[in-house]
Amino acid sequence: MTPRTRRRTAAGAIALALVALVACSDDDDATPQTAAQDASTDDGSATATTAATSEADTGAETTADGCPPIDGVTDPVRQFDSAPPMCIDVDATYQAIVGTNLGEFTIDLDPQAAPETTNNFVFLARNRYFDDTVCHRIIPGFVVQCGDPTATGTGDPGYRFADELPAAGEYQVGSIAMANSGPDTNGSQFFIITGDDGAALPPLYSLFGQVGSGFDDTVVEMEAAGTLEGIPASEVRIDSVTIVEP
Template sequence: MKKLSMAAAVAALCLAVFASGCGTKESKSSETGGEAATQQQNAKSWSSAPAMTIDKSKTYQAVFKTDDGDFTIDLFAKEAPITVNNFVFLANHDFYDGVKFHRIMKTFMIQTGDPTGTGSGGPGYTIEDELNSPYSYEPGIVAMANTGTANTGGSQFFICTGEDSKNLDNIPNYTIFGKISSGMDIVQKVADTPVKASERGELSVPTQDVLIRDITIVEK
């Protein structure tokens, strides 16, 4: 795969438009979001972003169990507290369990976090961007996906997997909130999943499912 141009990089990371008009099957109270969570096609949804509950003086890790193996992300609670708080909230409510990696570009990134698996799903709300990061895009960096406009992140995120991700340093529009600390070989294994062309011709649609089975948050 050739190195992406700036235009291609911008287009490639204009990620999922969040679904609207969610139907409700059942409700249960949210422990930290302060809103009723709804169940729609096995996906939880909230009407507002979660309240801040993490402690920025502590460290947080996310331990992933996937069909291809396990990996760990060090979360940047100090640098991106809103985003990390949101991710911890969703992980602790099992939002990501059973969600697949729906977009894979081996030398660029792998994307997940959409419970519908279509690239258009989210948690029912959006969060603010946190773009003043001391970190640069490189393999292992984890960042929020968005719709291409400000403050539209929700649940979808991507993990950088190759040299093409470095092009994003020139268009830093995605909140960086973590980095792989162990299991990068597993991340690369996910990136090796065969893909086919999307409806718009992008070679990024996995031909076989790789699912997140569980995410455990470790607080220290």
């Protein structure tokens, strides 16, 4: 293989990997650039007040300010009328304990760098939004993408919120960032960067945390289920996400 061929092969692999952040969209006007960023298709805009609905009518479990209880609701809430209010203390420290069918890992969240994105993740986790959801897209050396209860790449919580983008070069292996369908279209889908191709992504995805523990065991095993096409060869499932303040 010549150096030129190797470069073409690598470029093709990266281009294919970028498609891993694409959610299937019903928007006929989607461009390749949009597709390369897509992980949410809801056209709703973010507002300040949240009214939650769920399959089990658990919205009543929210507190007076519209936030879920710190220890979480009883049954998963999958859809909301609008983006969440601010439910976290941006000066506090938050960690997510993610239980999967392949083991456990933790995420050190970053409310100082990404307060709205961290708040959204905590809000959804405490509403048990991520419980029993499948990571629908996995490409080895690139990303593990999760956070869609429908496992189709088109699922969202019923709202969108604005980007909190990092500087160029801030992504690294183990980074946690939001998938999106263009500027300010964040919802619930997120990805874990698992390799150098993912770390080389342009700063178009809100960065809100870093895997703390469990990368070499659990996340690597999750990644091993991936394929070049992004369709997992075996099920990778998030069983629960618990938010703690260590």
